Amino acid sequence: MATGSTHTIVAIVHDRPGVLNRIATVIRRRGFNIASLSVGHSERPGLSRITFVVDGDELVADQVTKQLRKLVDVVRIADITGERLVGRELALVKVRAAPQNRAEIIQFVDIFRANIVDASVESLIIEVTGDEDKVTSLISLLQPFGISEVMRSGRLAMVRGMIAGGDSTNVARVMANGSGPTPLVEVDRSGG
Amino acid sequence: MKMTGAQMMCESLIREGVDVMFGIPGGAILPFYQTLPEFPALKHILVRHEQGATHAADGYSRASGRTGVAIGTSGPGSTNMITGIACAQTDSVPMVCITGQVARGAIGTDAFQETDIIGASMPVVKHSYQVMHAVDVPRVVREAFYLAKTGRPGPVLIDFPKDVQTEVGDFVWPEEPQFEVDYRPVLDANPADLKQAAQLIAQAQRPVILAGHGVIIANAFDEVQQLAEKTQTPVITTLLGVGGMVSDHPLNLGMPGMHGVAWASMAINEADLLIAIGMRFDDRVTGRLSAFAPGAKIIHVDIDPAEIGKNVRPTVGIAGDANRVLRQLSQYIAPATHPEWLAHLDRLKKEHPLFVPKGGEYVYQQEVVESLSKLTDGRAIIVTGVGQHQMWAAQLYRFKERGLFLSSGGQGTMGYEVPAAMGAAVARPDKTVWSLAGDGGFQMTMYELATCAENNIPVKFAIFNNNCLGMVRQWQTIFYKDSYVATLYTKNPDFVKLADAFGMPGIRVTKSDEIADAIKKANAHPGPVLVDFVVDPMENVYPMIPAGQSLAELIEDPRLKQRATAGQKAH
Numbered sequence A: 001m002a003t004g005s006t007h008t009i010v011a012i013v014h015d016r017p018g019v020l021n022r023i024a025t026v027i028r029r030r031g032f033n034i035a036s037l038s039v040g041h042s043e044r045p046g047l048s049r050i051t052f053v054v055d056g057d058e059l060v061a062d063q064v065t066k067q068l069r070k071l072v073d074v075v076r077i078a079d080i081t082g083e084r085l086v087g088r089e090l091a092l093v094k095v096r097a098a099p100q101n102r103a104e105i106i107q108f109v110d111i112f113r114a115n116i117v118d119a120s121v122e123s124l125i126i127e128v129t130g131d132e133d134k135v136t137s138l139i140s141l142l143q144p145f146g147i148s149e150v151m152r153s154g155r156l157a158m159v160r161g162m163i164a165g166g167d168s169t170n171v172a173r174v175m176a177n178g179s180g181p182t183p184l185v186e187v188d189r190s191g192g
Numbered sequence B: 001m002k003m004t005g006a007q008m009m010c011e012s013l014i015r016e017g018v019d020v021m022f023g024i025p026g027g028a029i030l031p032f033y034q035t036l037p038e039f040p041a042l043k044h045i046l047v048r049h050e051q052g053a054t055h056a057a058d059g060y061s062r063a064s065g066r067t068g069v070a071i072g073t074s075g076p077g078s079t080n081m082i083t084g085i086a087c088a089q090t091d092s093v094p095m096v097c098i099t100g101q102v103a104r105g106a107i108g109t110d111a112f113q114e115t116d117i118i119g120a121s122m123p124v125v126k127h128s129y130q131v132m133h134a135v136d137v138p139r140v141v142r143e144a145f146y147l148a149k150t151g152r153p154g155p156v157l158i159d160f161p162k163d164v165q166t167e168v169g170d171f172v173w174p175e176e177p178q179f180e181v182d183y184r185p186v187l188d189a190n191p192a193d194l195k196q197a198a199q200l201i202a203q204a205q206r207p208v209i210l211a212g213h214g215v216i217i218a219n220a221f222d223e224v225q226q227l228a229e230k231t232q233t234p235v236i237t238t239l240l241g242v243g244g245m246v247s248d249h250p251l252n253l254g255m256p257g258m259h260g261v262a263w264a265s266m267a268i269n270e271a272d273l274l275i276a277i278g279m280r281f282d283d284r285v286t287g288r289l290s291a292f293a294p295g296a297k298i299i300h301v302d303i304d305p306a307e308i309g310k311n312v313r314p315t316v317g318i319a320g321d322a323n324r325v326l327r328q329l330s331q332y333i334a335p336a337t338h339p340e341w342l343a344h345l346d347r348l349k350k351e352h353p354l355f356v357p358k359g360g361e362y363v364y365q366q367e368v369v370e371s372l373s374k375l376t377d378g379r380a381i382i383v384t385g386v387g388q389h390q391m392w393a394a395q396l397y398r399f400k401e402r403g404l405f406l407s408s409g410g411q412g413t414m415g416y417e418v419p420a421a422m423g424a425a426v427a428r429p430d431k432t433v434w435s436l437a438g439d440g441g442f443q444m445t446m447y448e449l450a451t452c453a454e455n456n457i458p459v460k461f462a463i464f465n466n467n468c469l470g471m472v473r474q475w476q477t478i479f480y481k482d483s484y485v486a487t488l489y490t491k492n493p494d495f496v497k498l499a500d501a502f503g504m505p506g507i508r509v510t511k512s513d514e515i516a517d518a519i520k521k522a523n524a525h526p527g528p529v530l531v532d533f534v535v536d537p538m539e540n541v542y543p544m545i546p547a548g549q550s551l552a553e554l555i556e557d558p559r560l561k562q563r564a565t566a567g568q569k570a571h
């Protein structure tokens, strides 16, 4: 997953056909590395909210934000990495649960304040919410029992508190024209 | 008022000020075409290929500042448009493309001539719409034209399903484009940035202005010239910035970069401040980025915030409209002079001139451009293809008016020269339009000669007939030890006969002393005309900075040295 630094970018986008396609096109075409992406409805009908976790430094995050902002369907977008924010991920983990292991698994679930949302003779589905580290830790603790399926939602993020005059993405304070990054990595542009 | 979708489209186009469109009909766009006779104010020019329609719309747009319109049917009609759309996108040219689409119910079923043109064009449009209800047509057209022209301009595609064209609804024209979102390009600079920029300008000893296409798009010609004159700062123009300032202005240094003039690249290398306006630090301008302008602070003004910091980190980055930002900046700027710097650049110019060969076995391309420049008094619209002739045109045509140089810069789209010149000539009947074509590029889109002849669109076609793909052949000469793989033609058509077949006069020029006469004849001819200049196949464009090298690694024309040594011997 994430190598080195990551940035959390939040966008409000139109809930229209093709919007995700446009966003994915920009991400692919510009070669951005997205560690996770989660989409869902926002507080306003017709608008969806996306949280991106971007692999890369400030300069990369700056380009991701600016290039995506150019999409007409992107209403607001901001890098909220430096903000006081709440970041959460949800994961469902299906783990093999032989009778002799059940007690131990349930103990881990309790410690992590996770929930058992389904139980069968052979397996349990565990639901866990938290920051990515917490989710990752629980998954690795469950690994020895035998995990058959994992579904992680990717990060959902929100800035804490209320920002006067701005919306929850805190875009008002994100300058449209930042001073930009240093020369990027040399690429071979020798094509004719 | 009740109208069909097709009628709404026509009415909306007229309300957007469209007077002419370039296109080709087909089944999926036919209801729209069949409505055209009801709207005589909308002139339609039937082209021969949809790529031609898009480049013509592009040329129309660049030559007039108005948004060009291209039309094609679904499937292959629409995919044929992609090259022209990409070309316009990279060069920030406003354009609206309308494509027919299969009926709504057939979308997604692989119906006859169904292509997902929205998906296929997505990476190369500024925005696109698939209109799913006739009543949406006016709003979509309004938005499309607004988007195409504002902020960083670009192509907008409207996909128009066949049954939406025939659907009837109420026509309601939105007075303002109705964005549910705040699409608001940043236009103005903030005072803190302006102050900092002014400070850098005041401190600079060796400043240079780098003017790009944005200067032309934003109509910031006067503002750039005033900044240059007030602060005695020389101006370097990128390929698409050529024409941003008259060529003979004493402060205009010309084009830098891969095939730019030596002194312009040297000026960038030695500068302590670059004032970059409406340009994007393309690799053809910068060479190796890590060695670019090593001693310079950078002020970067561009309408697209994403360009600021994309390739080069500026000391001050200002997102905004070049015209407005420069006006705002001028209030903070004090007059300055840089006599030593200018004198130094003048010396460089004398020491590293362009070499213009004359009197060889063949006609030299450079002679043709110089002749054209003289015989059109620097006032023709010059539309080029891509390759050697493009570079010579940029280096040697002396523009006496601004904004007359049209070329595919960002994509380097061969074949641009013929249809784009046609579009330019339609947009500017007051101007002489010369299409400077490579024999390679010409053959990619020469079918539009038929359109020119049919509609008497008076483009003057100059073919730089070097019997090869010149620029690639040059790379093979210099980097691949004369290994000419797939660049030399062994049989080119007879272009004069071809002109005749298309229905226009053709003139062949094989000797230097025939150049002027042919150009004069072409200028005097009231309709389209073709001049086949049979030029030197082995002539190379200099200077040259090999791709990926720094501006300091510039290769000059070897004949300059020979001439210098010969000169010394003579003394």
Ligand SMILES: Cc1ncc(C[n+]2csc(CCOP(=O)(O)OP(=O)(O)O)c2C)c(N)n1
Binding pocket: A192, B385, B386, B387, B388, B389, B390, B411, B412, B413, B414, B415, B437, B438, B439, B440, B441, B442, B464, B466, B468, B469, B470, B471, B472
């Ligand atoms: C559509 C397209 N195909 C290929 C190229 C690659 N290319 C760049 S310059 C060039 C040669 C151009 O030859 P010509 O049009 O005869 O012009 P010249 O360089 O000889 O002046 C080629 C093939 C291109 N730029 N565009």
